[in-house]
Amino acid sequence: MAASTRLRIAVALLCWLLAATPGLGQVGTLTGTVRDSVTQAPLELASLFLANTTYGASTTAKGEFSLPNVPVGQYDLVISYLGYKLYKRSVVVRPGPQTLTLLLTPSAQQLREVVVRPNPNREADYQRFVQAFLGQSTFSRQCRIRNPKDVYVDYDSDKNELTATSPTFVQVDNAALGYRVKYYGLKFTQNFREQYVVFYGWPVFEEMKARSERERRRWAANRDQAYRGSLTHFLHSIYTSQVVPAGFLVQKMRIVPNPKFPRADSLAKALRLARRNSVFSPADQDSLARWVKVPRAFSMLYTAPRPLDSLRRVQPDSGRVWLRFRDYLQVTYQKEAPDPSYSTPRPVSAAAAAVLPKGQLSTLVLLKPEIEIQKNGQLTDPLGVFTDGYWGFEKMGEFLPLDYAPVSSAL
Structure with a gap:
C-alpha cells in the first residue's frame, strides 16, 4: 500500500505537558494572592486558571483567589493580567488546602505606544x-x-x-x-x-x-462523541487493558523509503523552477504531473492485531503504565464512521482496499523508546508521539478539557 501523500498534520499542544493525574475521589483547594513583583501591590481581577481544564477564577480587590475541589495531580497554573507578562507555573495539587503567593512581572512594553502595521495579505x-x-x-x-x-x-x-x-x-x-x-x-x-x-x-x-x-443534551452527546475514538480514549484503553472492548483495532505498519523518490523530487523541483522562470512548456506540465506523484515511501500493513503487551510496559507493583512499541501503529476505531468531511486516502489497489479495516484510521509513531501514560489517558510527554490520519484531522472542534469525564459506561 503506497504511503499517503496528503498533508501530514502534527498538532502538538504544549498544554498536554500538564501530565495531570486526577486522583480517585481525592481533591484539593488552591488559595492565595496575586501581587506585583516590584511593588507587592495586590492585583484585582487577574484571570487565574489551570491550563486545559475548566478550573479558573478571578482575583478579588485584595488579590485573593480560591480554586476549590480540584482533583489531585500536576497542572500548569496560568495567570493573565493586562500590562504584565503571562505567568506560568507548574503546581501539584494535593489533598486539602494549599496557599500560594504569586508574583507577576510587569511587561516592559506596557507603557509603549502600540503600532499596528498594515498587512495587505x-x-x-x-x-x-x-x-x-x-x-x-x-x-x-x-x-x-x-x-x-x-x-x-x-x-x-x-x-x-x-x-x-x-x-x-x-x-x-x-x-x-x-x-x-x-x-x-x-x-x-x-x-x-x-x-x-x-x-x-x-x-x-x-x-x-x-x-x-x-x-x-446535544452538547453532552457531542462531547461523548468527540471523546470516542480520540487519542486520549485510545491511551486510556491501553492503561485499563480495554483496547478491544473499547472498539480499537491496532495493527503494525512499516514504512519503507522509495529509492526512486530522491531523483523524482529533484526533477520536480527543477520543473517548478522552470515554470517560475517562464520557460515551462506543455510537455513540462505532463512531466511535472508525473514526477510529483512518485511516493516518498511505501507502507506495509500487518493485518494481525497487535497484542496488548506489545503496546505497553506495566510496572505491577505500582500500577504505572508506559506506551512502548516498535515501528508504526495503524489504529482503527471501529465503533464509529469517519466524519462526512473527512477525505479518506484511497488505497492504490483493490487488494489493498480489501485488507483495510472500516472506521476511523489513524497512524501513531513513538518518537522515543517509551512514554508513561497517566490515569486520565494523557502522556507525560505528548510531544514524544506523532499522529496522522484521522487524529490529525480532528482539531479544535473535538478539543476537550482534561477534566472531562465521558458519560458512556463502555468508555
Missing part, C-alpha cells in the same frame, strides 16, 4: 490560519473565533510558512460542544514546504450556558 492568510487551527470537521465548522483582531498572522514566502500569535488570547466559541476556550500564549506554525502544522499554548475552558435542556 492578512485576510487571506488569516483564513488559512482559521482553517488549519479550527479544523474542517462537522464540529469544527461550528467553532468561531470571537476576537480576530487579536490574532497576528504573518506569511514568510522564503520559508513558505504561515505563523500566528496573539498578545492576549484567542477566544474560540464551540457551539457543537458548548465550550468557550480562551487560548493564551498561542504559537502557531504551518509550513507548506514540509507539510506540517504545529500549535501550542495554554487554553482554559468555560462552560457555555445552554439555552434549553435540548441544547444541553
Whole structure:
C-alpha cells in the first residue's frame, strides 16, 4: 500500500505537558494572592486558571483567589493580567488546602505606544490560519473565533510558512460542544514546504450556558462523541487493558523509503523552477504531473492485531503504565464512521482496499523508546508521539478539557 501523500498534520499542544493525574475521589483547594513583583501591590481581577481544564477564577480587590475541589495531580497554573507578562507555573495539587503567593512581572512594553502595521495579505492568510487551527470537521465548522483582531498572522514566502500569535488570547466559541476556550500564549506554525502544522499554548475552558435542556443534551452527546475514538480514549484503553472492548483495532505498519523518490523530487523541483522562470512548456506540465506523484515511501500493513503487551510496559507493583512499541501503529476505531468531511486516502489497489479495516484510521509513531501514560489517558510527554490520519484531522472542534469525564459506561 503506497504511503499517503496528503498533508501530514502534527498538532502538538504544549498544554498536554500538564501530565495531570486526577486522583480517585481525592481533591484539593488552591488559595492565595496575586501581587506585583516590584511593588507587592495586590492585583484585582487577574484571570487565574489551570491550563486545559475548566478550573479558573478571578482575583478579588485584595488579590485573593480560591480554586476549590480540584482533583489531585500536576497542572500548569496560568495567570493573565493586562500590562504584565503571562505567568506560568507548574503546581501539584494535593489533598486539602494549599496557599500560594504569586508574583507577576510587569511587561516592559506596557507603557509603549502600540503600532499596528498594515498587512495587505492578512485576510487571506488569516483564513488559512482559521482553517488549519479550527479544523474542517462537522464540529469544527461550528467553532468561531470571537476576537480576530487579536490574532497576528504573518506569511514568510522564503520559508513558505504561515505563523500566528496573539498578545492576549484567542477566544474560540464551540457551539457543537458548548465550550468557550480562551487560548493564551498561542504559537502557531504551518509550513507548506514540509507539510506540517504545529500549535501550542495554554487554553482554559468555560462552560457555555445552554439555552434549553435540548441544547444541553446535544452538547453532552457531542462531547461523548468527540471523546470516542480520540487519542486520549485510545491511551486510556491501553492503561485499563480495554483496547478491544473499547472498539480499537491496532495493527503494525512499516514504512519503507522509495529509492526512486530522491531523483523524482529533484526533477520536480527543477520543473517548478522552470515554470517560475517562464520557460515551462506543455510537455513540462505532463512531466511535472508525473514526477510529483512518485511516493516518498511505501507502507506495509500487518493485518494481525497487535497484542496488548506489545503496546505497553506495566510496572505491577505500582500500577504505572508506559506506551512502548516498535515501528508504526495503524489504529482503527471501529465503533464509529469517519466524519462526512473527512477525505479518506484511497488505497492504490483493490487488494489493498480489501485488507483495510472500516472506521476511523489513524497512524501513531513513538518518537522515543517509551512514554508513561497517566490515569486520565494523557502522556507525560505528548510531544514524544506523532499522529496522522484521522487524529490529525480532528482539531479544535473535538478539543476537550482534561477534566472531562465521558458519560458512556463502555468508555
